[in-house]
Amino acid sequence: MTNYVKYPLKAKPNSVQQSLKVVTAMPRKPIELPQIEYMSILDEDAVVDKALEPKIAEEELKNIYRYMLLARRTDERMLMMQRQGRLGTFPQSSGHEAISMGSCIHLKKSDWHVPAYRELAGLLYRGWSIDSTLLYWNGFEEGARPPEGVNDLPVCVPIASQLLHAAGIGMGMNLRGEKGVVMTYFGDGASSEGDTHEAMNFAAVYQAPVVFMCLNNQYAISVPLSKQMRNATLAQRAIAYGMPGIRVDGNDVLAVYVAAKEAVERARAGEGPTLIEGLTYRFTPHTTADDPKRYRSEEECNLWTKREPLNRFKKYLLNKGVYTEAQLTALEEELDAEIKAAIARTEAAAVSEELSNPLAMFDYLYADMPPYLNEQREELKSHLEKQKAKAGKSPQHASGTAR
Amino acid sequence: MALMNMAKSINLALFEAMERDERVIVMGEDVGPDEGVFRITEGLFHKFGEKRVLDTPLAESGIVGTAIGMAMYGMKPVCEIQFSGFDYYSFHQLECHASRFRNRTRGRLSVPMVMRAPYGGGIRALEHHSESREAIYAHTPGLKVVIPSGPRNARALLHSAIQDPDPVIYYEPKAIYRLFKEEVPEKMETLPIGQSNIVKEGKDLTIISYGASLRAALEAVELLEEEDGVKAELIDLLTIAPLDATLIVESIKKTGRAVIVHEGPRTCGLGAEVVARVNEAAFLYLEAPIRRVTGFDTPIPYFSKERFYLPDAERVVAACRETLSF
Numbered sequence: 163m164t165n166y167v168k169y170p171l172k173a174k175p176n177s178v179q180q181s182l183k184v185v186t187a188m189p190r191k192p193i194e195l196p197q198i199e200y201m202s203i204l205d206e207d208a209v210v211d212k213a214l215e216p217k218i219a220e221e222e223l224k225n226i227y228r229y230m231l232l233a234r235r236t237d238e239r240m241l242m243m244q245r246q247g248r249l250g251t252f253p254q255s256s257g258h259e260a261i262s263m264g265s266c267i268h269l270k271k272s273d274w275h276v277p278a279y280r281e282l283a284g285l286l287y288r289g290w291s292i293d294s295t296l297l298y299w300n301g302f303e304e305g306a307r308p309p310e311g312v313n314d315l316p317v318c319v320p321i322a323s324q325l326l327h328a329a330g331i332g333m334g335m336n337l338r339g340e341k342g343v344v345m346t347y348f349g350d351g352a353s354s355e356g357d358t359h360e361a362m363n364f365a366a367v368y369q370a371p372v373v374f375m376c377l378n379n380q381y382a383i384s385v386p387l388s389k390q391m392r393n394a395t396l397a398q399r400a401i402a403y404g405m406p407g408i409r410v411d412g413n414d415v416l417a418v419y420v421a422a423k424e425a426v427e428r429a430r431a432g433e434g435p436t437l438i439e440g441l442t443y444r445f446t447p448h449t450t451a452d453d454p455k456r457y458r459s460e461e462e463c464n465l466w467t468k469r470e471p472l473n474r475f476k477k478y479l480l481n482k483g484v485y486t487e488a489q490l491t492a493l494e495e496e497l498d499a500e501i502k503a504a505i506a507r508t509e510a511a512a513v514s515e516e517l518s519n520p521l522a523m524f525d526y527l528y529a530d531m532p533p534y535l536n537e538q539r540e541e542l543k544s545h546l547e548k549q550k551a552k553a554g555k556s557p558q559h560a561s562g563t564a565r
Numbered sequence: 566m567a568l569m570n571m572a573k574s575i576n577l578a579l580f581e582a583m584e585r586d587e588r589v590i591v592m593g594e595d596v597g598p599d600e601g602v603f604r605i606t607e608g609l610f611h612k613f614g615e616k617r618v619l620d621t622p623l624a625e626s627g628i629v630g631t632a633i634g635m636a637m638y639g640m641k642p643v644c645e646i647q648f649s650g651f652d653y654y655s656f657h658q659l660e661c662h663a664s665r666f667r668n669r670t671r672g673r674l675s676v677p678m679v680m681r682a683p684y685g686g687g688i689r690a691l692e693h694h695s696e697s698r699e700a701i702y703a704h705t706p707g708l709k710v711v712i713p714s715g716p717r718n719a720r721a722l723l724h725s726a727i728q729d730p731d732p733v734i735y736y737e738p739k740a741i742y743r744l745f746k747e748e749v750p751e752k753m754e755t756l757p758i759g760q761s762n763i764v765k766e767g768k769d770l771t772i773i774s775y776g777a778s779l780r781a782a783l784e785a786v787e788l789l790e791e792e793d794g795v796k797a798e799l800i801d802l803l804t805i806a807p808l809d810a811t812l813i814v815e816s817i818k819k820t821g822r823a824v825i826v827h828e829g830p831r832t833c834g835l836g837a838e839v840v841a842r843v844n845e846a847a848f849l850y851l852e853a854p855i856r857r858v859t860g861f862d863t864p865i866p867y868f869s870k871e872r873f874y875l876p877d878a879e880r881v882v883a884a885c886r887e888t889l890s891f
């Protein structure tokens with residue numbers, strides 16, 4: 163376990179000016195830059211570093227675990243459903259629960275949560291229903307509608323693009339003089355997109371209260387980190403932008419918790435953005451359409467699967483006496499029942515009149531529907547009505563094409 | 566002759582092009598050992614190695630922008646953008662640079678590159694994975710845009726695209742990657758860019774389509790013949806920029822009626838351009854307004870509803886009947 167040196171809370175604002183002065187005075191001399199640290203608190207055998215262990219209230223610990231577990235069980239059920247043809251292609255979130263929950267637990271409802279697509283734990287914690295996740299990955303727009311009462315953006319598929327929105331939300335908070343925090347997520351692959359650079363630079367320049375959480379699971383589909391970048395850590399990019407950065411064990415929810423807490427406190431105090439890199443692993447395929455055997459070894463995968471976040475946290479909670487085995491079994495049963503009920507509900511909803519109405523595709527595009535779009539809506543409507551009438555006459559013509 | 570699907574024939578064309586011209590390189594996300602998310606680059610990394618098949622960082626602007634540099638340096642990059650829904654990230658490089666270098670350097674520099682991307686709906690894909698926005702590229706001066714509709718023309722068009730001295734967008738209708746097989750000749754062939762094809766001759770009306778929508782059009786042609794005794798002429802555009810207006814106009818001079826089918830949104834789509842060209846060149850030959858059977862002016866819905874958005878034979882037949890009875 164690496165020693166935890168006090169994590170530098172303040173970026174040096176005038177380091178550039180200072181270094182320029184040095185350059186004119188003496189042409190070659192090392193420029194002093196902040197150090198990047200690595201932090202781990204709860205190791206893969208659930209041994210905890212007592213010196214670094216955060217004090218977390220029992221209720222909060224339970225909350226963190228509950229949503230990590232709920233996400234894991236939901237993800238596993240979704241995989242089964244996908245294999246049975248009851249769900250579309252989706253990216254699994256298993257293994258990424260610590261980064262998600264260790265960070266978004268610090269958010270208030272009024273803060274903003276701007277996910278990528280492996281933050282199922284955080285979404286559930288923020289109040290997104292299991293139903294919405296099932297709907298979204300089963301091809302229903304309704305699954306992307308954020309719940310009332312929290313400030314969340316929906317899942318974002320175009321890689322890295324959400325980071326700019328997060329930066330903009332944070333800039334808005336500053337411009338209006340309102341206090342708040344934006345927590346946003348992206349992958350190691352996403353770090354290569356221009357949008358990522360722009361978002362971090364904007365956030366830094368405007369000192370926007372944004373926490374950039376990087377899920378470094380070491381792969382972007384098949385592309386390993388070594389082909390994505392030559393820098394040793396993603397966290398060190400923070401130095402370039404003039405914001406604090408840290409790498410944590412992304413499978414250690416306590417380390418994520420501590421780093422994110424510090425970052426959120428800084429943001430609330432008006433001290434600008436932070437980059438947190440959580441080192442983890444995607445022990446599942448990229449999506450249900452992917453075959454990881456094509457690009458990585460089973461040994462590597464096994465090694466990292468052992469380090470996954472849920473099991474060690476469970477042991478930690480048991481050791482601490484937060485839960486008993488019996489309570490954990492009861493919790494699992496409770497969550498499984500919740501998932502089962504959500505599946506039954508959404509499968510019924512999917513065939514309901516409301517959710518199966520294709521005309522909804524026109525209804526939310528603009529605040530006011532332009533006449534031309536309304537004509538297209540009418541066109542589809544009358545086509546569907548004719549189809550229905552025809553199907554009524556000859557039932558074999560009921561579906562899709564004319565034959 | 567060998568029987569193969571379109572995924573295989575595109576792969577074959579890449580293989581052949583790389584073998585005969587060492588300037589040809591393939592680059593994109595996951596095109597190396599993973600062989601592309603649709604396996605279009607199968608075997609290439611193994612055969613040609615990492616200097617000819619580049620697994621790039623995840624950055625579309627980076628892929629296309631560096632391809633432009635390589636092309637000006639004397640190479641022939643064939644970029645893969647994993648899904649067309651993400652090629653907006655690289656659009657700026659195409660619009661501001663790839664399409665312009667020849668013109669702004671008065672012919673001194675050129676950008677002989679190809680950008681390939683799977684596009685279109687119909688495979689139950691997730692959000693942003695089913696768009697059909699080929700018209701954006703057709704609207705961009707300096708770019709050529711080709712769209713195959715089957716294994717044989719896919720291979721020939723890709724060879725033409727790679728050999729072309731200017732940047733070519735090669736959009737792959739992913740719904741038909743593995744839908745059917747076709748005989749593909751042993752001998753390498755090309756297909757002139759800018760030339761459309763009459764798939765079936767007819768005299769009563771002209772149906773114009775391309776890409777995956779051609780399947781719906783084909784089905785409609787058969788239905789019209791069976792049920793109405795109508796002989797429709799079917800044109801497969803194959804190149805959507807520059808448009809083969811002559812072929813379209815000649816056909817409509819013969820039939821006097823036309824229906825255009827594409828899955829991209831209607832407004833400013835290819836259909837609009839075809840209508841304009843026909844109006845300009847054959848207005849007096851028209852017996853009826855030209856009808857457009859297209860995607861609606863909305864984002865393509867998530868997959869549970871995409872079938873309502875994509876043109877199908879039934880919608881095409883209905884439009885043809887209206888045109889015929891006008």
Ligand SMILES: Cc1ncc(C[n+]2csc(CCOP(=O)(O)OP(=O)(O)O)c2C)c(N)n1
Nearest residue numbers: 319320321349350351352381382383594651
């Ligand atoms: C702009 C863009 N390009 C490509 C894709 C296709 N794609 C989806 S996920 C992915 C890899 C993402 O890797 P990373 O950022 O490391 O996130 P991870 O999936 O590993 O969590 C790619 C290339 C996309 N969704 N968006």
Ligand SMILES: [Mg+2]
Nearest residue numbers: 349350381382
């Ligand atoms: Mg990754």
